[in-house]
Amino acid sequence: METISENACFGGIQGVYSHRSASCDCDMTFGLFLPAEAQDGPVPVLWYLSGLTCTHENAMVKAAAQGWAAEQGIALIFPDTSPRGEAIADDEAYDLGKGAGFYVNATKAPWAPHFQMYDYITKDLTELVFEKFALDASRQAITGHSMGGHGALTIAMREAGRFSSVSAFSPICNPSGSDWGRKQFEAYLGSDESKWAGHDASLLMAEHGFDGPVLIDTGTKDQFLDLLKPEILAQAAAAKRQEMTFRMQPGYDHSYFFVSTFMEDHISFHAEALYA
Amino acid sequence: METISENACFGGIQGVYSHRSASCDCDMTFGLFLPAEAQDGPVPVLWYLSGLTCTHENAMVKAAAQGWAAEQGIALIFPDTSPRGEAIADDEAYDLGKGAGFYVNATKAPWAPHFQMYDYITKDLTELVFEKFALDASRQAITGHSMGGHGALTIAMREAGRFSSVSAFSPICNPSGSDWGRKQFEAYLGSDESKWAGHDASLLMAEHGFDGPVLIDTGTKDQFLDLLKPEILAQAAAAKRQEMTFRMQPGYDHSYFFVSTFMEDHISFHAEALYA
Numbered sequence: 001m002e003t004i005s006e007n008a009c010f011g012g013i014q015g016v017y018s019h020r021s022a023s024c025d026c027d028m029t030f031g032l033f034l035p036a037e038a039q040d041g042p043v044p045v046l047w048y049l050s051g052l053t054c055t056h057e058n059a060m061v062k063a064a065a066q067g068w069a070a071e072q073g074i075a076l077i078f079p080d081t082s083p084r085g086e087a088i089a090d091d092e093a094y095d096l097g098k099g100a101g102f103y104v105n106a107t108k109a110p111w112a113p114h115f116q117m118y119d120y121i122t123k124d125l126t127e128l129v130f131e132k133f134a135l136d137a138s139r140q141a142i143t144g145h146s147m148g149g150h151g152a153l154t155i156a157m158r159e160a161g162r163f164s165s166v167s168a169f170s171p172i173c174n175p176s177g178s179d180w181g182r183k184q185f186e187a188y189l190g191s192d193e194s195k196w197a198g199h200d201a202s203l204l205m206a207e208h209g210f211d212g213p214v215l216i217d218t219g220t221k222d223q224f225l226d227l228l229k230p231e232i233l234a235q236a237a238a239a240k241r242q243e244m245t246f247r248m249q250p251g252y253d254h255s256y257f258f259v260s261t262f263m264e265d266h267i268s269f270h271a272e273a274l275y276a
Numbered sequence: 277m278e279t280i281s282e283n284a285c286f287g288g289i290q291g292v293y294s295h296r297s298a299s300c301d302c303d304m305t306f307g308l309f310l311p312a313e314a315q316d317g318p319v320p321v322l323w324y325l326s327g328l329t330c331t332h333e334n335a336m337v338k339a340a341a342q343g344w345a346a347e348q349g350i351a352l353i354f355p356d357t358s359p360r361g362e363a364i365a366d367d368e369a370y371d372l373g374k375g376a377g378f379y380v381n382a383t384k385a386p387w388a389p390h391f392q393m394y395d396y397i398t399k400d401l402t403e404l405v406f407e408k409f410a411l412d413a414s415r416q417a418i419t420g421h422s423m424g425g426h427g428a429l430t431i432a433m434r435e436a437g438r439f440s441s442v443s444a445f446s447p448i449c450n451p452s453g454s455d456w457g458r459k460q461f462e463a464y465l466g467s468d469e470s471k472w473a474g475h476d477a478s479l480l481m482a483e484h485g486f487d488g489p490v491l492i493d494t495g496t497k498d499q500f501l502d503l504l505k506p507e508i509l510a511q512a513a514a515a516k517r518q519e520m521t522f523r524m525q526p527g528y529d530h531s532y533f534f535v536s537t538f539m540e541d542h543i544s545f546h547a548e549a550l551y552a
Contacts, residue, residue, distance in 0.1 A: 008497065008525075009533035061532065064340035067540070221284065249284075256337065257285035264343070 001132055004029065010070035011036040014060065019128055023105075023119035024083040030125060031060040031078035034133060035070045044139035044274040045075045045129075046267065049121070049155075051146030052180075053099045056080045059145065064260040068267040074274065075135055079125055081147065083114040096184055102175070103151030104199050106188035115188060118199075121151070122159060141270040145169040145259055146224075147180070149216075153201035153233075157210050165273035167215035167266045169259045170222050173233035174202040180227040202229070205236040214244040215269045217262045219252030245269075277408055280305065286346035287312040290336065295404055299381075299395035300359040306401060307336040307354035310409060311346045320415035320550040321351045321405075322543065325397070325431075327422030328456075329375045332356045335421065340536040344543040350550065351411055355401055357423065359390040372460055378451070379427035380475050382464035391464060394475075397427070398435060417546040421445040421535055422500075423456070425492075429477035429509075433486050441549035443491035443542045445535045446498050449509035450478040456503040478505070481512040490520040491545045493538045495528030521545075 004016040012035040021028045037043050046069065048059050056078045059065065069076050082088075082101035089110035091097035101117035130137045142163045144152035149171020156166035175181020176196040185196040197203045214237065218230045230248070237244045252258040280292040288311040297304045313319050322345065324335050332354045335341065345352050358364075358377035365386035367373035377393035406413045418439045420428035425447020432442035451457020452472040461472040473479045490513065494506045506524070513520045528534040 007529055007531050007533040008495070008527040008537075010537045014533050061338050064343065064536070066533070067340065067536065219284070251284040253283055255283050257283040257290050257342070260340070260343065261284075261286045 001128065009033065010066045012038065012066070012070055014066060016056065021083070021120050021124045023116040023124050024114050026083045026085045026088060026114055028084065028120065028125070029056050029080055031056045032129065032133060033066045033069055033076040035073050035075060037073040038075060038134040042134045042136035043073055043075050044141070045077060045135045046270050047077050047079070047121070047140065047142040047152070049079065049103065049142070049144030049148030049151040050081050051144070051148045052081070052095050054081050054148070055099070058256070059259070062256040062260065063263055065263050065267065068264050072267055072271040074267065074271060075133070077125070077129060079121055082117060088114050095180065096187055100147065100184065102147060102184045102188065102199070103155060104185070104188050108188060108190050111188050118155070122155060139164065139274045141165045141274055143167040143169070143266055143270065144171065146254065147172055150175055150201055154199050154204060157201070157204040157208050158198065160208070160211060163212065164276070165213050165270050166210055167269055169262065169266070170218045170224070170228055170254050171201065171216065171233070172228055174200060174229040176200045176203065177232065178227050178229055180224070202232040202236045205233060205240060205242060209240045209242045212243070213269065213273055214242060215266060216244065216246045217249055217266070218247070219249050219254065219258050221251055222254045224254050277404065285309065286342045288314065288342070288346055290342060292332065297359070297396050297400045299392040299400050300390050302359045302361045302364060302390055304360065304396065304401070305332050305356055307332045308405065308409060309342045309345055309352040311349050311351060313349040314351060314410040318410045318412035319349055319351050320417070321353060321411045322546050323353050323355070323397070323416065323418040323428070325355065325379065325418070325420030325424030325427040326357050327420070327424045328357070328371050330357050330424070331375070334532070335535070338532040338536065339539055341539050341543065344540050348543055348547040350543065350547060351409070353401070353405060355397055358393060364390050371456065372463055376423065376460065378423060378460045378464065378475070379431060380461070380464050384464060384466050387464050394431070398431060415440065415550045417441045417550055419443040419445070419542055419546070420447065422530065423448055426451055426477055430475050430480060433477070433480040433484050434474065436484070436487060439488065440552070441489050441546050442486055443545055445538065445542070446494045446500070446504055446530050447477065447492065447509070448504055450476060450505040452476045452479065453508065454503050454505055456500070478508040478512045481509060481516060481518060485516045485518045488519070489545065489549055490518060491542060492520065492522045493525055493542070494523070495525050495530065495534050497527055498530045500530050
C-alpha cells in the first residue's frame with residue numbers, strides 16, 4: 001500500500017492510498033477518513049460507494065461527510081468505482097466500463113479480467129483496510145449514491161450479518177428493469193437474467209430483506225428518477241415489512257448538493273446502529 | 277443575468293449565474309447560495325473570495341459552507357477570481373493572469389483592459405446581486421481563502437463601514453513582501469511600490485485597522501506559510517490592538533480539508549456580527 005496524500009481534517013486524517021487489487025488485477029486508489037478517536041483504538045466504519053463517472057475523490061471532497069463522521073467517531077471509506085489503467089477495457093459510454101463497475105464480478109469478455117468490483121469491495125479492500133488501519137470490523141455500515149446506492153443496498157443484503165445498517169442517496173433501485181442496469185448487466189454478466197437478480201436491490205429486498213435498519217433518500221426533482229425506480233424498492237420493502245425509512249425529498253435533484261444536505265441524517269442514522 | 281444552474285441545497289438554492297461585467301469588460305460567472313429565509317425577505321450576506329487557480333465553483337462544492345449558512349439564514353456569494361475568456365490576457369504561470377486576479381484594478385498592459393477585480397467585486401457584482409436577489413445590503417460580511425483571504429481582508433479594510441466582520445482562511449497577509457504578491461503587483465500595478473500598499477493587509481492593518489471583529493485561521497503545516505506570512509499581519513494587528521482572533525491550527529495544511537474543518541466557526545463568527 002502506498003500513501004498518496006494525508007490531510008488534517010476535522011481533527012482526524014483524510015488519507016488517499018493506492019494498493020494492488022488481486023481481484024481487479026490492477027492498482028486501485030481509495031480515500032479513508034480516520035477520526036481522532038482512531039489514535040486510541042479501532043473505530044466503526046461507514047463505507048461510501050460512489051456513482052457513475054466518480055472516482056474515490058468525488059464524495060471525499062463534495063459530500064461534506066467528514067465533519068459528521070468526526071462528531072460520531074466513525075471512519076469513512078471512499079472506494080473507486082471501477083478498475084483503472086491503460087490496459088483496462090473501457091467503453092465510450094459514460095455508464096459502462098471505467099467509472100461504471102456496478103459493483104459486480106464480470107464474467108464476460110472483455111470485462112471479466114479486471115471488472116471484479118464486488119470482490120474488490122467485499123474482499124480485497126476489506127482485508128486491506130482492516131489490516132492497515134485502526135478500524136473495528138465488527139462495526140460496519142454502508143451507504144452510497146446512485147450506482148453506489150445500488151452497490152450499498154445489494155452488498156448489504158448479500159453479505160448478511162456484516163453491516164449493522166444500510167442507507168442510500170438516490171440509489172438505482174431496480175437495475176434489471178432500468179436502462180441504468182440492463183445494458184451493464186448484459187455486458188458484465190451476460191444475457192441470462194437469472195444471473196442479474198442477485199445484484200438487484202428490489203429483487204433482493206423481496207427475497208431476503210435486510211436484517212437491520214434501512215434509510216433511503218431520493219429527490220422529487222431528481223433528473224434520473226425514471227432510471228432509479230425508487231417506487232419498485234419501496235413496494236418490495238413494504239411487502240416485506242422491512243424496517244425502513246424511505247423519503248422522497250421535495251425539490252432536490254441528483255447532485256452532491258442533495259447528498260451533502262442529508263449527510264448529517266445518514267451519518268446519525270448509521271451511528272445509532274453502529275453504537276447500539 | 278443568465279441562470280446557469282439552480283440546485284436545491286439545505287432547504288435553500290445553490291445557484292450559478294453569469295452576467296456582463298462592465299469593469300472587467302467580459303462575462304463573469306458566480307455562485308450564490310440563498311437560504312430558505314430569502315423567500316420571506318432580504319437575508320444577510322457572506323462574501324467568500326477564492327484563492328489562486330479557483331473559479332466560482334471550488335468553494336461552492338468543497339467548503340461545506342451551505343449547511344452552516346442555512347442554519348444561520350445567511351446567503352453566500354462565490355465570485356470568480358479573474359476575468360475569463362479567450363480574448364483575455366493570461367500568463368503561463370498559475371499565479372498570474374486567469375485565476376489570479378488578486379482583487380486589484382490593473383493599471384498596466386496587458387492586464388488593465390480586463391483585470392479590474394477590485395471594482396468587479398465591490399461595484400459590478402455588488403450592484404447586481406443586491407438588485408436581483410433578496411439580500412440585505414446593510415448586513416454584509418466577508419471571508420476568503422489564501423489569495424481570497426488577502427482579498428477579503430484588504431477589501432474589508434478599504435471599504436470602511438461596509439462589512440460587519442471579516443475572516444480569512446490561510447490568507448496571503450503581506451503580498452508586497454512575498455513572492456505571492458510582488459510579481460503580481462508589479463505586473464498589475466507597476467513597479468512603484470507605493471501603489472501596492474493599499475492592497476496589503478498587513479500595511480492596511482497598521483494604517484487603518486478594521487472597525488469590527490477579525491478572525492484568521494492558518495494551519496501550522498500549511499505548505500505555503502513562508503508565502504502567507506501570517507506573523508506580519510499578527511504583529512500589525514497586535515500593535516493596533518485590533519479586535520481579532522488569530523489562530524494557528526495544529527497540523528492543518530492549505531487544502532479545503534482545512535477550510536471545511538473551520539467553516540462552522542467562521543460562519544458562526546460572522547452570524548454573531550451580522551445579527552448584532
